[in-house]
Amino acid sequence: MEDAKQLVVAIARVLSAAVEMHDPYTAGHHERVAELTRAMGWELGLDVESLEKLYIAALIHDVGKIGLPVEILGKPCVLERNEMKLIKMHPVLGYNLVRKAGLPQPIPEVIYQHHERLDGSGYPRGLKGDQIILEARVLAVADVVEAIVSNRPHRNALGLEAALYELSKNQGKLYDPRVVQVCVKLLSGERKGFLLSASPRISPDS
């Protein structure tokens, strides 16, 4: 049984590495998001099986980006409307890939919902509040935090303070306040160094 679990994690890592080869700006992103997501899930009291599934979902949450053009993923400026529309397809593409492959719920649903926001302003379905499952609300916060502390094609890393500000500003609006509370606790303590030491992203010049 343990061997089977290790096999699934290893395959998930292969998939996340494949996404990161396709989108070099996300180098290391999945692993860091998965670590933070799992730590948050643990703090929120999820059981071991739920934590394992959440970790797998976090490792491959952007797998749908494999279906998107590299030119759009790495574009060093703000995207045009039609390009943004394509980007917003990645949770759907990922959901379809993972569901067809037979990975158990809630893994496909977490991937489908990881860009949904409490007030309905997220995508792809504009789900609100409790329509968004807890695991997806946890992953959403970890994903946002990791994105803010990392370089992006159109901007440099904004730092941990900016991440904490984003969470405090939008808790209850975009993000689950209980999830934010747990994330802030981790980032203020044991996980602070973890995100700050995130390996720098590959820049277009390197």
Ligand SMILES: [Fe+2]
């Ligand atoms: Fe995503």
